[in-house]
Structures are given as C-alpha cells and as structure tokens.
Amino acid sequence: xxxxxxxxxxxxxxxxxxxxxxxxxxxxxxxxxxxxxxxxxxxxxxxxxxxxxxxxxxxxxxxxxxxxxxxxxxxxxxxxxxxxxxxxxxxxxxxxxxxxxxxxxxxxxxxxxxxxxxxxxxxxxxxxxxxxxxxxxxxxxxxxxxxxxxxxxxxxxxxxxxxxxxxxxxxxxxxxxxxxxxxxxxxxxxxxxxxxxxxxxxxxxxxxxxxxxxxxxxxxxxxxxxxxxxxxxxxxxxxxxxxxxxxxxxxxxxxxxxxxxxxxxxxxxxxxxxxxxxxxxxxxxxxxxxxxxxxxxxxxxxxxxxxxxxxxxxxxxxxxxxxxxxxxxxxxxxxxxxxxxxxxxxxxxxxxxxxxxxxxxxxxxxxxxxxxxxxxxxxxxxxxxxxxxxxxxxxxxxxxxxxxxxxxxxxxxxxxxxxxxxxxxxxxxxxxxxxxxxxxxxxxxxxxxxxxxxxxxxxxxxxxxxxxxxxxxxxxxxxxxxxxxxxxxxxxxxxx
Numbered sequence: 001x002x003x004x005x006x007x008x009x010x011x012x013x014x015x016x017x018x019x020x021x022x023x024x025x026x027x028x029x030x031x032x033x034x035x036x037x038x039x040x041x042x043x044x045x046x047x048x049x050x051x052x053x054x055x056x057x058x059x060x061x062x063x064x065x066x067x068x069x070x071x072x073x074x075x076x077x078x079x080x081x082x083x084x085x086x087x088x089x090x091x092x093x094x095x096x097x098x099x100x101x102x103x104x105x106x107x108x109x110x111x112x113x114x115x116x117x118x119x120x121x122x123x124x125x126x127x128x129x130x131x132x133x134x135x136x137x138x139x140x141x142x143x144x145x146x147x148x149x150x151x152x153x154x155x156x157x158x159x160x161x162x163x164x165x166x167x168x169x170x171x172x173x174x175x176x177x178x179x180x181x182x183x184x185x186x187x188x189x190x191x192x193x194x195x196x197x198x199x200x201x202x203x204x205x206x207x208x209x210x211x212x213x214x215x216x217x218x219x220x221x222x223x224x225x226x227x228x229x230x231x232x233x234x235x236x237x238x239x240x241x242x243x244x245x246x247x248x249x250x251x252x253x254x255x256x257x258x259x260x261x262x263x264x265x266x267x268x269x270x271x272x273x274x275x276x277x278x279x280x281x282x283x284x285x286x287x288x289x290x291x292x293x294x295x296x297x298x299x300x301x302x303x304x305x306x307x308x309x310x311x312x313x314x315x316x317x318x319x320x321x322x323x324x325x326x327x328x329x330x331x332x333x334x335x336x337x338x339x340x341x342x343x344x345x346x347x348x349x350x351x352x353x354x355x356x357x358x359x360x361x362x363x364x365x366x367x368x369x370x371x372x373x374x375x376x377x378x379x380x381x382x383x384x385x386x387x388x389x390x391x392x393x394x395x396x397x398x399x400x401x402x403x404x405x406x407x408x409x410x411x412x413x414x415x416x417x418x419x420x421x422x423x424x425x426x427x428x429x430x431x432x433x434x435x436x437x438x439x440x441x442x443x444x445x446x447x448x449x450x451x452x453x454x455x456x457x458x459x460x461x462x463x464x465x466x467x468x469x470x471x472x473x474x475x476x477x478x479x480x481x482x483x484x485x486x487x488x489x490x491x492x493x494x495x496x
Contacts, residue, residue: 028353028394028397029397032306039310039347042339046339046343048333048336048337048340049313049340050312051309051310137276138276140165142202142276143164143198143206147160147201155190160198162184163194164198166180167206167207169273170273171205172210172214172273177195203273205269215270216230218268219233224264229261231251231252232251232258235247241487244259284403285306286303286405287303287306287354288355288403288404290362290407300355300358300362302351303405307351310340310343312344313340317333320333353390356390357384357395357398358402360388361379361413361416365377365416369407373433373434373437375434378418378421378431380417381399399412418431418432420432421468423465424462424466424467430465435461435466436476436479436480438464439461439476440480442460448493452485454484
C-alpha cells in the first residue's frame with residue numbers, strides 16, 4: 001500500500017466553549033462585589049453601554065400579621081421569574097409627614113428663626129452625621145505613634161517600622177526575626193535588639209511570637225515572673241490538659257499555689273491587639289430575599305439593590321452608524337454593540353437562574369424555615385439540578401458566594417446542601433447538619449461529672465431515631481471543634 005498525502009472533507013458536530021459562553025459561566029459564580037466591579041469595567045470600556053438610572057422598585061416591609069401589603073403577592077408555587085414586583089412609595093400626605101422644617105431657598109426654617117447653611121458652616125453636599133463612622137485608632141497607628149517617640153537612629157527605626165508592619169491584628173508578630181533579617185539584610189542580633197525595644201510598647205504583650213511569650217511579657221510588667229511562674233508559663237500544654245498535679249511537681253509548689261497561678265493567668269490578655277479597632281467588617285448583602293406569604297408559603301425574590309442595571313444605548317448606536325467611518329471603526333462598533341447586548345442578556349439569565357435555584361431550595365427546605373435546624377433535610381446538587389432541568393455544575397456555581405435572607409437569618413445557599421443520615425425506623429433520612437446540631441446539644445447539656453463518651457452519644461442518637469456509627473459521631477464532633485470525652489472531663493473538672 002502506497003502512503004501519500006491527500007485532502008478529504010469531514011462533517012461532524014462538537015461542543016465549543018465560545019468566549020461569550022465562558023464569560024456567562026463565570027458571571028454565575030461571581031459575588032455581588034465582583035459582579036459590580038466587572039460591570040463597572042464594561043461601562044468604562046464600552047461606549048454603547050449605559051447605567052440604568054431608574055431607581056429599583058421599593059420593596060415594602062413584610063409583616064407576617066398583616067395581609068394588606070401582600071394580598072396579591074404570588075406564593076412560591078405561583079412565582080414568576082421576571083423582575084420582582086415593587087410598590088409605589090407613599091406620599092408625605094399619606095404618611096402625615098410634617099414638612100414644617102423643610103428647606104426653603106437654601107434656608108432651614110424652625111419656628112420664627114431662619115438659619116442659612118453658610119452661616120453655620122453646614123454643607124448640604126457632605127454626608128449626614130448618621131452616615132459617618134467614628135474614627136477609632138488602630139493598633140498599627142498606635143504603635144507608629146510610640147515609635148516616633150522612641151528616638152531611634154534611622155537604621156533602627158527602619159527595622160522597627162518593618163516589624164510593626166508584620167504585627168497581626170491580635171498583636172502577635174506575624175513573621176520570625178530570621179525572616180526580617182533576611183529581607184532587610186541586617187544582623188539577626190540587631191533584629192532581636194529592636195524587637196526587645198518594641199516589646200516594651202503598649203499594650204503589653206504586643207510583638208510576642210507565641211502565647212507563652214505574650215503572657216511572660218505581661219507577667220514581667222506585673223513583677224510576677226518568678227521561676228515558678230516561668231515554669232508554669234513554659235508548660236501551657238499541661239495547663240490546657242489540666243495536669244495540675246504534674247505542674248505542681250515541675251514548679252515546686254502545692255495545689256493551692258497552682259490554683260492562684262492559674263487565676264493570675266486568666267487575668268492576662270492572650271490577644272492584646274484585639275482591643276484596638278480592626279478593619280470595618282462589611283455586612284453580608286443578600287442576593288435573594290425570602291419572606292412569609294400572608295396566605296401561607298413563602299415569597300422569594302431577588303434583591304434589586306444588588307442587581308447591576310445596564311442598558312444598550314441603541315439610539316446612540318444608530319446615530320453613530322450613519323456617520324462615515326473606516327472599516328476598522330465599523331468593526332469596532334459592531335463588536336461593542338454585540339458585547340453590550342450579550343452582557344444585558346447574560347445578566348438577565350444570571351438573575352433568572354439564581355431565582356430558580358433559590359426557589360427550589362426554599363421549597364425543599366420548607367420544614368427547616370418553619371421548625372428549625374432539626375428539620376433540615378438532606379439535599380445534594382443533583383436534587384435541585386434535576387428539578388429545574390439544569391446541570392449540577394450550574395447549580396454549584398449559582399450557590400457559591402450567594403446569600404439568602406430568611407426569617408431565620410442570612411445563610412449561604414450552599415448551607416442547605418448536606419449529606420444524609422439514615423433513620424432507625426426506616427423513615428425519612430436526616431441531614432448531617434441536623435445531626436451535628438444534636439451532638440452539640442447533647443454535649444452542651446452533659447453533666448460535668450458524667451461526660452458523654454462517643455459510644456454513649458451513639459446510643460442517645462439512635463434513641464432519637466438517627467442511624468449513625470461511632471466513627472461518624474467522632475468525625476462530626478471533631479468538625480465542631482469539640483474535644484474527646486477525656487479532654488472535656490479535664491476541661492470541665494474544677495481545679496483541685
């Protein structure tokens with residue numbers, strides 16, 4: 001057979017991940033902040049995109065005892081996947097508002113007195129007092145102030161500034177001195193010397209490398225770091241295990257002295273840096289809002305405040321398209337118009353998908369919202385995916401970094417997915433999260449004189465209807481960061 005090159009045609013079908021499809025999949029798993037940043041970038045680069053300045057419809061407050069606001073609101077079974085319906089805001093007359101203190105020509109009228117904003121230094125463009133936060137001093141700023149008064153030579157001040165940058169919020173030194181010596185190219189002896197100076201800063205205990213050193217610094221300031229206390233602090237593992245008899249032998253003291261030393265230790269601050277302000281914690285902004293329907297069931301809707309609102313400026317596109325332009329410009333305009341249309345459709349599809357998944361989760365976990373965590377049902381991604389006719393990977397992306405506000409609090413959508421534990425009577429399976437909660441309940445209520453072993457926990461859980469093995473109980477207990485029966489017996493036993 002002669003081997004020779006030749007040309008031939010083949011016809012076939014294959015799935016291709018276009019850049020638009022890849023981007024649409026990525027949008028599904030973005031959080032609120034990440035999606036907002038992405039849309040802001042598109043608004044800056046695409047001239048055919050513009051922000052929808054129309055304010056989102058106001059959502060009236062839900063009152064489970066009042067049927068007037070939601071008499072016609074759809075329950076979960078009748079839910080529409082379009083944009084959530086809002087209600088018109090009440091006028092001032094309807095709310096009996098007193099407008100006597102309103103602005104008139106830039107002045108504030110109160111009774112017979114009139115004051116101008118300029119005369120009092122008031123600037124209407126500045127945020128109001130209720131919109132501002134009190135500025136609290138941070139640990140790093142406090143340490144910098146003390147460093148400026150330490151009068152160190154420039155070389156030592158540079159080392160000190162670097163070490164201050166390595167301090168964690170708890171007050172501990174986040175990097176070993178050896179790393180600072182390597183980065184700064186300074187002798188380790190100089191690093192240790194400057195560290196000793198910084199450990200004299202307030203609050204006492206900062207720049208410690210571990211808990212023992214932190215407590216030692218505080219005890220030295222109190223002049224209580226004698227040899228016996230030093231041995232006590234150097235054996236904190238025995239303190240945690242409540243091996244007081246062994247500690248008494250190492251320290252050369254009796255049980256009464258050990259109790260006094262333990263009392264002194266409890267008066268110390270294990271994390272002195274936490275008394276200072278940290279970064280302001282950003283509140284969780286839910287993507288989905290869930291409320292009780294007056295006629296029964298639940299109302300699920302998207303949080304309109306978190307949805308980016310963009311439009312395609314078709315009129316501008318039509319106007320520009322009529323003007324003479326080069327081939328490259330016309331190609332650029334067509335690409336931007338296509339990209340703008342795609343983004344609007346992708347955002348709508350994302351919102352629709354989130355609402356579908358959230359609605360199915362709420363429907364399946366109805367007992368949890370009505371009765372509590374003990375009634376959380378086991379559920380996996382496949383259960384929701386099959387019901388809404390989507391792929392499991394899509395459900396997984398939708399539930400990542402998405403939160404829902406419910407009458408029981410704010411939960412990540414992934415919280416409602418858990419494995420199942422069989423029932424001893426052959427009934428419905430139990431959620432693993434419900435089992436963890438029951439284990440914690442039993443351990444919290446145990447008698448300090450009768451600590452429950454894992455075997456005893458298994459017997460109690462089986463009596464409650466949970467078909468569970470001992471190794472599963474141990475695994476769940478460890479996931480809750482609860483010690484074994486031996487450790488709990490030492491922790492709950494009174495000091496001798």
